[in-house]
Structure formats: structure tokens, C-alpha cells
Amino acid sequence: MSTAERILHILRNDPGAWVSGEELSRLLRVSRSAVWKHMGSLRKDDYGIESSPRKGYRLTRNSPWLLPAEIREGLETSALGREKIAYYRTTDSTNTRAKERAAAGAPEGTLVIAETQTGGRGRKGRVWFSPPGEGIYLSLVLRPRISPVEAPKITLIAGIAVAETLIEAFPGLDVHIKWPNDVLVGAGKIAGILTEISSDMDRVGYLVSGLGLNVNTRRFPPELEGIATSLYLETGRVLDRAPLVRSLLQRYETWYTAFLQEGPGPMLDRWKSLSRTLGTRIAVETPRGRRSGIARDLDRDGGLLLEDDEGRMHTIISGDVGTP
Numbered sequence: 001m002s003t004a005e006r007i008l009h010i011l012r013n014d015p016g017a018w019v020s021g022e023e024l025s026r027l028l029r030v031s032r033s034a035v036w037k038h039m040g041s042l043r044k045d046d047y048g049i050e051s052s053p054r055k056g057y058r059l060t061r062n063s064p065w066l067l068p069a070e071i072r073e074g075l076e077t078s079a080l081g082r083e084k085i086a087y088y089r090t091t092d093s094t095n096t097r098a099k100e101r102a103a104a105g106a107p108e109g110t111l112v113i114a115e116t117q118t119g120g121r122g123r124k125g126r127v128w129f130s131p132p133g134e135g136i137y138l139s140l141v142l143r144p145r146i147s148p149v150e151a152p153k154i155t156l157i158a159g160i161a162v163a164e165t166l167i168e169a170f171p172g173l174d175v176h177i178k179w180p181n182d183v184l185v186g187a188g189k190i191a192g193i194l195t196e197i198s199s200d201m202d203r204v205g206y207l208v209s210g211l212g213l214n215v216n217t218r219r220f221p222p223e224l225e226g227i228a229t230s231l232y233l234e235t236g237r238v239l240d241r242a243p244l245v246r247s248l249l250q251r252y253e254t255w256y257t258a259f260l261q262e263g264p265g266p267m268l269d270r271w272k273s274l275s276r277t278l279g280t281r282i283a284v285e286t287p288r289g290r291r292s293g294i295a296r297d298l299d300r301d302g303g304l305l306l307e308d309d310e311g312r313m314h315t316i317i318s319g320d321v322g323t324p
């Protein structure tokens with residue numbers, strides 16, 4: 001923990017209470033002028049810190065930014081977001097940054113997070129709208145001992161983590177997952193997942209799991225209107241993003257660990273219970289053309305089993321689901 005993080009920890013211990021500069025300097029074993037300098041840098045990060053010559057310091061407001069210290073406060077994971085959190089005010093794409101770090105040996109659980117992305121990437125070369133300070137744009141480095149064909153299941157896990165986080169925070173919301181990776185509230189897309197892997201023939205070397213969630217987004221560009229939604233648009237509330245990130249990481253880790261230890265069964269069942277796709281009539285754009293039919297089930301690898309109008313079953317490994 002950095003000295004600034006330790007200061008925050010002490011100030012949060014008794015919210016609203018004053019802590020003298022002398023006490024802080026004693027607890028942290030730094031000079032009083034060092035305490036004063038750290039207070040200046042915390043204020044630059046938009047923490048509300050009141051100071052009084054006689055009483056000392058107190059915290060009046062948390063930073064609205066997704067700073068590592070904000071995410072770590074009360075985070076109950078053992079790997080995800082534990083080792084390293086790489087925080088960017090702006091970057092082109094957190095997935096690109098995470099891939100660079102993974103290629104350089106970053107450990108499992110490394111988290112890359114940004115306030116805005118200038119080149120946020122979606123599936124199929126699409127752009128992910130990433131307005132500053134409004135959404136959650138993050139990527140995780142994972143190193144599961146699995147074969148490349150199993151990688152799509154990690155996408156399903158990410159979808160479950162997002163959906164459960166939203167359901168827990170807003171039990172009344174109509175949250176579902178559209179195969180393979182869109183999290184919907186009602187008919188609007190609120191989150192997307194982009195999984196990228198580096199592997200040889202039979203082993204994944206590393207996997208980058210990128211996730212974008214529209215939290216306080218007020219307006220979308222015209223091409224996304226009627227397609228995308230945000231928690232702000234659904235609930236009318238401006239939300240603190242750090243608790244959502246913590247919940248996402250915790251749920252992600254729970255399902256990821258269960259998958260690695262027990263196999264895909266429980267995770268696939270959970271995904272099915274959250275699905276908007278299964279049992280409905282759909283059309284899928286696949287690399288081999290368009291197919292339509294009823295989405296019947298998932299196979300053990302997370303592929304979609306589609307029954308066409310002649311009653312034949314097809315396994316769809318990748319594609320875009322729409323209405324026929």
C-alpha cells in the first residue's frame with residue numbers, strides 16, 4: 001500500500017472524524033510536511049479533504065475516479081485486481097494495454113482500467129463508445145490452464161459476472177445475457193465483452209478479458225440510440241463506479257475459480273438461467289453465412305446449439321445473434 005493509500009485508510013477508519021497531522025506522521029512514520037504533500041496529491045485526485053490548523057484532516061468525499069486505491073478498498077478477491085492495477089486517465093484500449101502487459105509476463109489477475117478509451121474495441125472490429133468518467137472499461141489478464149477451444153467459456157463467465165453485479169445492485173432490473181457476450185437491460189445493450197487469447201495448438205498462454213459497462217452514460221451517439229443503454233438511463237441515478245468494479249471482480253473470480261476447479265457444469269447452468277437467447281427464435285450471422293432457427297442449448301464448450309426449420313442441429317461457435 002502506498003503512503004497515500006494508507007492515509008486514506010486511516011481517514012476512512014472513522015468517517016468524518018478529524019485526525020491530526022501529528023498522529024498521521026507518527027502512524028505512517030513520515031514527516032508532517034510529507035503528510036501535507038500527500039494531502040495535496042489526494043486533493044489533486046479529487047478526494048475531498050478538509051484541513052484545520054488545530055484539528056488536522058478529515059475526508060469529506062471519495063474521489064469519483066476509478067483509482068486503484070478506490071477499487072482496492074474492501075476488495076475481497078484473492079487474485080483478480082490484487083497484484084497490479086494499471087490505471088489510465090486515457091488510453092486507446094485497455095485490451096491492447098493488457099495484452100502488452102501479458103506478453104511481458106504480467107501475472108494472472110492483473111487489472112487494466114481506464115477513465116476513457118480513444119480506440120475502445122468491440123467484437124468484429126466495432127468501436128466501444130467510452131466517454132470519460134462515465135463507464136467502466138477494464139481488462140483482466142488471465143492464465144487459465146485450458147485449451148484454446150475452451151476459451152469462449154471465459155466470455156460466458158464474464159457475462160455472468162456483469163449480469164449478477166447488476167441484479168445485486170438493482171434487483172428490479174430486467175437483466176439478461178444474449179449469446180455469447182451482450183448483457184442486456186430490457187432490450188438495450190448495457191455491457192459488452194471482448195476476449196482475446198494468445199495460445200499455441202493445445203494451450204492458452206494468456207487470455208485478456210475485456211469488459212465495458214455503461215454506468216453513468218447520459219447520451220449515446222445517434223448510431224447507438226435505441227440499441228445501447230446505461231444504468232443512469234435505466235435507474236435515473238448517478239452511481240459510484242468503484243463498488244460496481246469490486247462486485248464484478250468478486251463475482252468473476254467466484255465463477256472463474258469454480259470453472260477451473262469443478263469444470264463448466266455449474267457455470268453453464270448459471271449462464272442458461274440468465275439467458276435471453278435460449279428457447280427463442282433467432283437468426284445468427286456466422287462466418288459461414290446466416291442461419292435461423294430455435295436456440296436450444298449450449299454445448300459443453302459454450303457453443304450455441306441451433307435447431308433449424310428442418311429439425312437439424314447446428315453448433316454455432318461464433319456469431320452475432322439477431323431476430324429473424
Ligand code: BTN
Nearest residue numbers: 093095121122123192193210212
Ligand atoms: C462488444 O460487445 O462488442 C465487446 C465490447 C468490449 C468493450 C471493452 S471496454 C474495455 C475493453 N477494452 C476494449 O478495447 N474493449 C473492451
